[in-house]
Amino acid sequence: MRTRTALAVAAAAIVALTAGCSSGGGGAGGDKADGPVSLKFLSLAWQKESIAANKQIVDEWNKANPNIKVEYVQGSWDNVNDQLVTSFEAGDPPDVIHDDSPALAGFASRGYLLDLTGKLPAELTGDIPKPAWDTVTFGDGKGGQGVYGVPFLQESQVLIGNKKLLDAAKVRIPTPDNPWTWDEFAEISKKLTKEGSFGVAWPLKSPVNKVLNLALNFGGTFFQVDGTKATVKVGPEEQEVMRRIHDQLYKDKSADPSALGMGTADPLPGFYAGKYALLPAGVYLRQQVVEQAPKDFEWITVPPLKGTSAEQGATSQTLSVAADSKYPDQAAKFISFFLNSANQAKLAKGDWLLPTSVKAASDPSMTTTENGWDVATASAKNLVVAPYLKVNGFDEWKSKVATPTLQQYFADKITLDQAAKTLVEEGNKVLERYNN
Amino acid sequence: MRRPLQYLALVAYMVFLAFPLVWLLSTALKTSQEMASLTPTWIPRHPVLTNFADAFTEQDIVGSALRSLVVAVATSALTIVLALPAAYAMARYRSLVNRLAVGWVLVSQVFPFILIIIPLFMVLRSLDLVNTLPGLMIVHVTFVLPFALWMLQGYVRAVPRELEEAAAVDGAGRVRAIVRVVAPLLAPGVVATALFAFISSWNEFLFALVVLKDPGVATLPLTLVKFTGAEGVVRLGPLAAASLLATIPSLVFFAIIQRRLRSGLMAGAVKG
Numbered sequence: 001m002r003t004r005t006a007l008a009v010a011a012a013a014i015v016a017l018t019a020g021c022s023s024g025g026g027g028a029g030g031d032k033a034d035g036p037v038s039l040k041f042l043s044l045a046w047q048k049e050s051i052a053a054n055k056q057i058v059d060e061w062n063k064a065n066p067n068i069k070v071e072y073v074q075g076s077w078d079n080v081n082d083q084l085v086t087s088f089e090a091g092d093p094p095d096v097i098h099d100d101s102p103a104l105a106g107f108a109s110r111g112y113l114l115d116l117t118g119k120l121p122a123e124l125t126g127d128i129p130k131p132a133w134d135t136v137t138f139g140d141g142k143g144g145q146g147v148y149g150v151p152f153l154q155e156s157q158v159l160i161g162n163k164k165l166l167d168a169a170k171v172r173i174p175t176p177d178n179p180w181t182w183d184e185f186a187e188i189s190k191k192l193t194k195e196g197s198f199g200v201a202w203p204l205k206s207p208v209n210k211v212l213n214l215a216l217n218f219g220g221t222f223f224q225v226d227g228t229k230a231t232v233k234v235g236p237e238e239q240e241v242m243r244r245i246h247d248q249l250y251k252d253k254s255a256d257p258s259a260l261g262m263g264t265a266d267p268l269p270g271f272y273a274g275k276y277a278l279l280p281a282g283v284y285l286r287q288q289v290v291e292q293a294p295k296d297f298e299w300i301t302v303p304p305l306k307g308t309s310a311e312q313g314a315t316s317q318t319l320s321v322a323a324d325s326k327y328p329d330q331a332a333k334f335i336s337f338f339l340n341s342a343n344q345a346k347l348a349k350g351d352w353l354l355p356t357s358v359k360a361a362s363d364p365s366m367t368t369t370e371n372g373w374d375v376a377t378a379s380a381k382n383l384v385v386a387p388y389l390k391v392n393g394f395d396e397w398k399s400k401v402a403t404p405t406l407q408q409y410f411a412d413k414i415t416l417d418q419a420a421k422t423l424v425e426e427g428n429k430v431l432e433r434y435n436n
Numbered sequence: 437m438r439r440p441l442q443y444l445a446l447v448a449y450m451v452f453l454a455f456p457l458v459w460l461l462s463t464a465l466k467t468s469q470e471m472a473s474l475t476p477t478w479i480p481r482h483p484v485l486t487n488f489a490d491a492f493t494e495q496d497i498v499g500s501a502l503r504s505l506v507v508a509v510a511t512s513a514l515t516i517v518l519a520l521p522a523a524y525a526m527a528r529y530r531s532l533v534n535r536l537a538v539g540w541v542l543v544s545q546v547f548p549f550i551l552i553i554i555p556l557f558m559v560l561r562s563l564d565l566v567n568t569l570p571g572l573m574i575v576h577v578t579f580v581l582p583f584a585l586w587m588l589q590g591y592v593r594a595v596p597r598e599l600e601e602a603a604a605v606d607g608a609g610r611v612r613a614i615v616r617v618v619a620p621l622l623a624p625g626v627v628a629t630a631l632f633a634f635i636s637s638w639n640e641f642l643f644a645l646v647v648l649k650d651p652g653v654a655t656l657p658l659t660l661v662k663f664t665g666a667e668g669v670v671r672l673g674p675l676a677a678a679s680l681l682a683t684i685p686s687l688v689f690f691a692i693i694q695r696r697l698r699s700g701l702m703a704g705a706v707k708g
Contacts, residue, residue: 040649046665048494073651077666079641082550086646090557092566094649206667263668273474288669292472 036067037327039334042075042084042094044317047287050350057343061334068330070096088112093322095331096338101135101151101315101389108138108148109392114321115146119332124150127341132356134385135316139228149318152339153353155282156312156379157214158372159185159200159302160289165192165277166300176378179303179310182217182244189254192277201259201267201276202245207406208398210280212388213314214241217307221387222423223394229435230391232427234420240307242409243416250412260410272297283376287352290371301372304379312379313386316356354380393434401426457683463676464488471672487673488681491663496651497678500659504638505685507569507655511576511637512630515584518577519629520622523588524614528597538589541582549579553646560647567650575647576637584629591625592618627693638686656682 045054051074058072073094075083081103087093088107097113107113125133128151136149166173171188174180180188189199204210212222220238223230248255256276259267264281265288271279272293279285289299304310319339321331337343341359348355349365354377360366366377388394402423409419458478463471465483491497526534556575557566565571595618603613641657648654660682663675 044666046662046671048490048671051494073649074662076661076664078661078664079645082642083645086553086557087649089554090561092557092561092649265667265669269472269474272472275474282667288472292468294469 036069037330038069038071039096039325039327039331040073040094041070041096041334042073042080042098044075044077044080044098045347045351046074046076047351050347053343053346053350057338057346061337065334068327068334070334084112088322088324091324093324095322095325095327096334097320097322098317099149099320100317101149102394104136104148104318104320105138105389105392106395107320108146109141111141112323113148114323114325114328114332115140115148116150116321116332116335117147119321119329120150121336124336124339127359128152128356129358131314131384132316135314135389136318138390149316149320150335150339151316151318151356152344153317153348153351154314154356154380154383155284155353156304156314156376156383157210157280158283158304158376158379160271160279160281160285160372161300161302162271162274162277163298163300165197165274169277173300174303176303176375179306181306182241185305186244186248186252186254189248189278190252193252193254197275197277198256198259199254199276200248200278200280201256201262201270202249202280202410203262203264203267204245204260204406204410205263205266206403207410208402209315209386211241211245211406213312213386214305216311216313216384216387217241217305217309219308223387223391225387225390228392230393230431232397232424232431234423239416239420242406242419246410246412246416249410257411260407268292278302283354283379284352286371286376301375303375304382310382311384312382313388314383315386315389317351317353352376354383391431393431396434397427397430401430457680460676460680460683463672464680466673468673487677490671491674491678491681494674495659495662495678496654497656497659497681500654500656501682501685503569503653504656504682505689507572507576508634508637508686509689510569510573511580512633514573514577515580515633516626516630519581519584519588520626523585523592524618526585527589527592538586541586544582549642553643556643557646565647567648567653569653572644572647572655573637575643576633576640579640579643580633580636584633587629587632588622588625591622591629594625595621631690631693634686634689 041058043051043054045051055072058070061068061070075098080099084093084097084099084103084107088110093112099107104113132151132154133147136151137145137147140146169188169191171191172180172184192199212220215222215238218237218240220235220240222233222238224233245255249257249260256267256270259270259276264285267276267279268285268288270276271289283301286301293299304312319335321328321335325331339347339357341355341357341363344355344357344360345363345365348360355361355366361377361380365373367374388398391397405414405419405422405426408414409416414422462478462480464487465480465485466477466487467480467482467484470477470481526537556578560566560571560575563571565574599617599621600610600613603617604610608616639657640655641661644655644658648658660675660678663671663678665671
C-alpha cells in the first residue's frame with residue numbers, strides 16, 4: 001500500500017516537475033461550429049516536390065478561408081495505419097486523412113470514417129471516373145454501402161527501359177495505342193539478355209500486389225466474391241502472369257534471379273549500370289530515375305503490357321473525413337478544394353503518380369513527353385478497381401499465405417500447381433473466418 | 437609479438453564499431469547519382485552538403501533532437517530515482533511480496549507493448565497529457581522501469597551485505613550506510629541502467645507516434661521517418677544527414693556519462 005502511495009506521489013511529482021515542458025493540448029479546434037474552426041489534415045506526402053505542393057494548396061485554402069483553418073500534419077506511409085487505429089479508438093483522429101484505398105475498407109466497416117455520399121460537389125464527383133470511385137466504395141459494416149474517401153492519385157505498372165540497350169537491340173518501341181504483348185515482352189527480354197546482363201529484373205520482395213494487379217491482363221481476379229463472402233480462385237487466368245514471370249527467370253533466363261529479393265527501387269543501380277535493360281515498376285519510380293540516373297543515361301517509359309487485355313488492378317490514394325470529426329462539412333469542403341482538377345495536377349506532378357481527375361489528366365504537365373508523362377498518363381485508362389479491395393481478410397491472406405507462397409514459387413522451390421493449391425486451400429481457411 | 441596483435445584486434449574492433457557512423461557520413465555527403473552507383477565508394481567523389489541543407493530546411497531536426505534529449509534525459513533520471521530504492525528493497529528484503537514483485541516484473545516483459553497503447557493513450561488523455569513531453573516521459577519510464585529494476589537489483593545483490601554491516605559496526609545508521617557505502621559502489625550499475633533507459637527512450641518510436649500528434653512536439657524518430665515513403669523507398673541522402681546529426685547528442689551524453697562506467701570498485705572490499 002505504501003509502495004503504491006509512493007508511486008502515485010512520484011508520478012504526481014513527475015507531472016508537476018515536467019509540466020513546464022508541455023506544449024499544451026491540441027484538439028481539433030474549438031467546440032463551436034459557428035465561429036472559426038480548425039481542422040487537422042494528416043498528409044502522407046513525403047517527396048520534396050509533393051510536400052511543397054501540399055503545403056502550397058493548404059496555404060491557399062487558409063488565405064481564402066480564414067474561418068476554416070487547416071493545420072498541415074505530415075505523417076508517414078510506414079506507420080500511418082497504426083497511428084490511425086489508435087487515434088480512432090481513442091476518439092482523437094485527424095479531421096482529414098490521407099491514406100490509400102486498401103486501408104479504407106477496414107476503417108469503413110468499423111465506422112471510423114464518414115460516408116461522403118452527398119457531401120461532395122458535382123464538379124468533383126463528375127470529374128473522377130467511376131472505376132476510381134469503385135476503389136473507395138465499401139460496406140459500412142451494417143449491410144449498407146458508402147463512399148469513404150475521394151480517390152485522387154493512382155499508380156499503374158509500366159516498364160522503365162534503358163533506351164540505348166533497346167535501340168542497340170533494334171526492338172520495336174511500343175506506344176500506348178500499340179503496347180507490347182506479354183509474348184513480345186518475353187521475346188524482347190531474351191534478345192536483350194547478354195553475357196552478364198539481363199533483359200529484365202523483377203524485384204519481388206513484396207510480390208502480391210504486383211502479381212495480382214498484373215494478373216488482370218489475362219482476366220485473373222484471384223477471388224470470387226459472393227455478397228460478403230469471398231473465396232480464393234487460382235485457375236489458368238490467375239496462373240498466367242505467375243508462369244510467365246517464372247519462365248523468364250528459369251526457362252528463358254532473361255530475368256535476373258538475384259533481383260527477386262529486392263524492393264521496387266533496389267535494382268535501380270544495376271539498371272543504370274546496364275545490368276538490366278527493363279525494369280517493371282510503378283509510374284512513380286520515374287522520379288527516382290530522374291533524380292539518380294547518371295547524366296548521360298537515356299531511358300524511356302514503356303506502356304503497360306497487354307495480355308488478353310491491358311487492364312490492371314488499381315488502388316488509389318485517398319482523402320477521407322474521420323467520423324469523429326467535429327466539423328465534417330468543413331472538412332468535406334476543404335477536400336473539394338484540395339482535390340479540384342488544378343490542384344490534382346500539382347499533386348500528381350509532385351508524387352509522379354496519375355491523377356484521377358479527367359481534367360487534371362489533360363493538363364499539359366501531365367501529357368508532356370518529358371520524363372514519360374504522356375505514356376504514364378495514358379496508362380490510366382487501363383486501370384480498374386483491384387478485385388482484392390473488396391475482400392475481407394485480404395491483408396491476412398496476403399501476409400500469411402500469398403507472400404510466402406509466391407516467394408517460394410518465384411524462388412523455384414515449389415511448382416505452380418503447388419503454389420495454386422496452397423493459395424486456395426490455406427487462403428480459404430483464412431478467409432473463412434472473415435466470411436462469417 | 438602479443439602486443440601488436442592486441443592492437444590489431446583493437447583496431448579491427450574499432451573499425452567494426454565505427455563502420456555504421458562512417459558509412460552514414462559518407463552517404464550524407466554523396467549526390468543522388470553516387471548513392472545509386474553499382475560500385476559503392478567510401479569517399480564521395482564529389483562531396484555535397486545539399487543533403488544536410490534539405491534535412492534542415494524540410495524538417496525541424498534541431499528542435500526534435502532537443503525534445504528527444506529532454507525526454508531521454510528525464511526518462512533516465514526518473515527511472516533511476518524510482519528504480520533504485522525499489523531495487524534495493526527487492527534485493528535486500530526477502531518476503532512473499534518481493535518474490536511476487538520480481539515475478540511480476542518478468543511477466544510484464546512478455547506483454548506486447550501494442551496491447552497497452554490504446555489504454556495508455558486514454559489514461560494520458562484523461563490527465564491532459566497527450567501531445568506533451570511529460571506524457572511521453574511517463575510512458576517511457578513505465579516501459580523502461582521493469583527492466584531497469586531488474587538490472588539494478590542485480591547490481592545491489594552484488595554489493596556484499598558485510599559492507600553495510602561493517603558500516604553499522606562503525607556507528608552508521610541504515611540510511612547513512614546506504615548513502616555513504618552502498619550508493620557509491622552502485623555507481624557503475626546506475627550508469628549502465630541510465631544508459632539503457634536513455635537509449636530506449638531516445639530510439640522509441642511507437643509510443644511517441646501515438647502520444648505526440650502535433651508536429652511541434654515531435655521527437656527525433658518521428659521526424660526521421662518523414663524521409664521514408666511507400667514501398668520501402670527512402671530519401672537516403674537527407675535521411676543519412678539527419679540521422680548523423682541526430683547521433684551527436686547521444687554521443688555527447690555517452691561521453692559524459694561513460695567515465696562512471698567502470699568495474700572493480702569492490703575488488704578486495706571484504707577480504708581480511
